[in-house]
Amino acid sequence: xxxxxxxxxxxxxxxxxxxxxxxxxxxxxxxxxxxxxxxxxxxxxxxxxxxxxxxxxxxxxxxxxxxxxxxxxxxxxxxxxxxxxxxxxxxxxxxxxxxxxxxxxxxxxxxxxxxxxxxxxxxxxxxxxxxxxxxxxxxxxxxxxxxxxxxxx
Numbered sequence: 638x639x640x641x642x643x644x645x646x647x648x649x650x651x652x653x654x655x656x657x658x659x660x661x662x663x664x665x666x667x668x669x670x671x672x673x674x675x676x677x678x679x680x681x682x683x684x685x686x687x688x689x690x691x692x693x694x695x696x697x698x699x700x701x702x703x704x705x706x707x708x709x710x711x712x713x714x715x716x717x718x719x720x721x722x723x724x725x726x727x728x729x730x731x732x733x734x735x736x737x738x739x740x741x742x743x744x745x746x747x748x749x750x751x752x753x754x755x756x757x758x759x760x761x762x763x764x765x766x767x768x769x770x771x772x773x774x775x776x777x778x779x780x781x782x783x784x785x786x787x788x789x790x
Contacts, residue, residue, distance in 0.1 A: 640739035644747075645688040645704070647681050650674060652690065652701050660704075660726035680706070687720075689743045691727075691736045702731035705740040707747065712754065720748050722758040725767075737770055 645653060657673040680686040686708050690701040706724040711717070722744055727736045748756050757779070760767045 642743040703727035703736045717754040
């Protein structure tokens, strides 16, 4: 099974919206293709994120098998770029076929090319499959700080 990963463009919105909607549903958000399209269009058109699409068997004219989305961030202490791997989703039909690993690899290669010092992600405590994947490919838990959040909306 060959997985081909490429960077998404605005022209890929039609393929991205169903995947992104399914991803949001996984996190108990209602299916809302209009919100998904608007959100993704804003990120891509403003160059606020980098999205990679994965296709099985290199067949680019079929629905993509998964995607990942990276957001740039900066470490003031290290005076360097960091990427937050905020989204990683593989369509149910494509799971356990190397898609997630191919997307993670593409994200790491992109981060290195862009001069980032690290990638960061977080996952739900009960998502043991994802945690095993991350640990198995060099990702390490980072427990040296406490995360806080201030709700604004």
